[in-house]
Amino acid sequence: xxxxxxxxxxxxxxxxxxKEGLExxxxxxxxxxxxxxxxxxxxxxTPEKTEExxxxxxxxIVRAARIYAGTRKGMIVYGLGxxxxxxxxxxxxxxxxxxxxxxxxxxxxxxINPLRGQNNVQGSCDMGAxxxxxxxxxxxxxxxxxxxxxxxxxxxxxAKPGLKEPQMYREALAGKLKxxxxxxxxxxxxxxxxxxxxxxMEKLDLLVVQELFMTETAKLAHVVLPxxxxxxxxxxxxxAERRVRKLNQAIPLPEGTKHDWEIISLIASAMxxxxxxxxxxxxxxxxxxxxxxxxxxxxxxxxxxxLVWPVWDKKHPGTPILHQDTFTRGRGRxxxxxxxxxxxxxxxxxxxxxxxxxxLYHYNNGSMSLRNPEIYAISSEEFVEIHPDEAEGLGIKTGxxxxxxxxxxxxxxxxxxxxxxxxxxxxxSFHFPETPTNVLTxxxxxxxxxxxxxxxxxxxxxxx
Numbered sequence: 001x002x003x004x005x006x007x008x009x010x011x012x013x014x015x016x017x018x019k020e021g022l023e024x025x026x027x028x029x030x031x032x033x034x035x036x037x038x039x040x041x042x043x044x045x046t047p048e049k050t051e052e053x054x055x056x057x058x059x060x061i062v063r064a065a066r067i068y069a070g071t072r073k074g075m076i077v078y079g080l081g082x083x084x085x086x087x088x089x090x091x092x093x094x095x096x097x098x099x100x101x102x103x104x105x106x107x108x109x110x111x112i113n114p115l116r117g118q119n120n121v122q123g124s125c126d127m128g129a130x131x132x133x134x135x136x137x138x139x140x141x142x143x144x145x146x147x148x149x150x151x152x153x154x155x156x157x158x159a160k161p162g163l164k165e166p167q168m169y170r171e172a173l174a175g176k177l178k179x180x181x182x183x184x185x186x187x188x189x190x191x192x193x194x195x196x197x198x199x200x201m202e203k204l205d206l207l208v209v210q211e212l213f214m215t216e217t218a219k220l221a222h223v224v225l226p227x228x229x230x231x232x233x234x235x236x237x238x239x240a241e242r243r244v245r246k247l248n249q250a251i252p253l254p255e256g257t258k259h260d261w262e263i264i265s266l267i268a269s270a271m272x273x274x275x276x277x278x279x280x281x282x283x284x285x286x287x288x289x290x291x292x293x294x295x296x297x298x299x300x301x302x303x304x305x306x307l308v309w310p311v312w313d314k315k316h317p318g319t320p321i322l323h324q325d326t327f328t329r330g331r332g333r334x335x336x337x338x339x340x341x342x343x344x345x346x347x348x349x350x351x352x353x354x355x356x357x358x359x360l361y362h363y364n365n366g367s368m369s370l371r372n373p374e375i376y377a378i379s380s381e382e383f384v385e386i387h388p389d390e391a392e393g394l395g396i397k398t399g400x401x402x403x404x405x406x407x408x409x410x411x412x413x414x415x416x417x418x419x420x421x422x423x424x425x426x427x428x429s430f431h432f433p434e435t436p437t438n439v440l441t442x443x444x445x446x447x448x449x450x451x452x453x454x455x456x457x458x459x460x461x462x463x464x
C-alpha cells in the first residue's frame with residue numbers, strides 16, 4: 001500500500017461491495033442514512049483507478065472486499081498507520097463506512113477497534129485530556145455541560161475550546177502563548193518537525209515538565225517536577241474496549257517524588273484554587289458524579305476485571321458492546337469522502353517516502369526502555385530500512401552509514417537493506433535521541449485533529 005492512500009483503498013472496497021450487491025441492505029435501510037451520497041463518491045473508485053492510486057493489485061482489492069462483506073464476524077482493527085496522515089480522521093470514517101455497509105457493528109466480534117499508541121490513550125481522552133471536551137466527551141461549548149462543571153468546581157470555566165497541540169506551538173512562536181505545563185510527554189523527540197517545536201519551547205517565558213527522567217523536553221524546562229511511574233501509584237487505566245481497570249501501587253514512591261494528582265493539587269492550591277484529595281478513589285467519585293457514563297463506577301467495583309463503560313448506576317453491569325440497537329446520534333451516517341493526497345509527496349529532489357513508527361523492543365521516546373540493559377543489548381541504535389531496489393541504485397549495503405535528508409533537516413544513521421520496506425519508501429523509528437528522526441518529518445497535519453502526518457514525508461538517502 002502506497003503511504004497516505006488509505007481512503008482510496010477503502011473507497012475501492014466499498015465500490016466492489018456495492019457493485020456486486022454484497023451490502024447488508026436490511027441494516028442500511030433500518031439504521032443508516034446518506035447512502036446515496038456514498039454511492040456517488042465510491043462509484044469513481046473502480047479497481048483499476050484504486051490500484052493506480054494505492055499500488056495495491058486490483059485482484060487483492062476485490063478479494064479483500066468479498067472476504068469482509070462475506071462474514072458475519074467482521075472486526076476492523078487499526079493502528080497509527082491509519083491515523084497519522086493528513087486524511088487520518090477521514091480514514092477512520094471510511095472504516096466506519098465499511099462497518100456500516102456490511103452491518104458489522106453492534107454484535108460480538110464486529111465493530112472498529114483502535115490499537116492505541118499507549119496503554120491509556122483511551123482513558124486520557126475519556127477524562128477530558130482534549131481541548132474541547134470535559135469527561136466522557138461533554139462539550140466545553142455546551143452551555144449545560146459548562147454550567148454543570150462550573151458549578152461543581154466553583155468557578156466560571158471558559159465557554160470555548162482551547163488550543164490543539166500544534167496550535168500551541170504556533171501561538172508560542174507568535175508570542176501569544178507564554179507558558180506550557182507538560183506531563184509525561186517528550187515532544188522535543190516525538191513531535192513532528194522538532195526544530196519547529198524546540199524553537200517554540202525556547203520562546204516560552206515558562207516551561208514546566210513533570211517527568212520520571214530527564215528527557216530531551218525536560219532539559220529545555222525552567223522547572224522539572226519529579227513524578228512516580230505506574231508501579232508507584234494507585235489509579236485506573238482504560239483500554240480500547242472501554243474497560244476501566246484499577247491500578248494498584250506495587251512499590252513506594254522514590255524519595256523526593258509525588259503522585260501526579262498530588263503535584264497538580266499542590267500547584268492549584270498555590271495558585272489560589274484550593275484542591276485537596278486523600279486518594280485517587282476520591283477523584284473517581286467526583287468523576288462519577290459529573291459523568292453519567294461513569295456514574296456506577298467506584299474503586300471497589302473495579303476490583304478484578306473492572307467494568308466497561310457506560311456504567312449508568314451502581315447496579316449496572318457495564319456495556320461491553322455499543323450500538324446494538326441504535327447509535328448515539330440515532331442513525332449511522334455514511335461519510336462521502338474523497339481521497340486527499342498527503343501534504344508532501346516525493347519529487348525529483350526528494351524521491352523517497354519516509355514512514356516513521358516504532359520498534360518491537362522500545363517504547364515511545366525510549367526514556368524508559370533505553371535504560372533497560374537487557375533491551376538495550378538487543379536494540380541499541382537506530383537504522384534506516386531501505387528496499388533492495390533503492391539500495392542497489394544508491395550503492396548501499398546493510399551496515400553502511402547514510403545520510404537521510406528532508407526539506408527540514410538531516411541525520412546520519414546506518415542502513416538495513418530489507419524487503420520489509422516497499423520500493424520507493426524508507427522507514428525510521430523515533431526511539432533514539434541521538435538519531436532524532438523527527439528533524440525530518442513534515443508540515444502535514446490531519447485535516448480535523450491536527451495530528452502530525454508522521455507516516456508520509458519526502459526524503460533522499462545518500463551513502464556517506
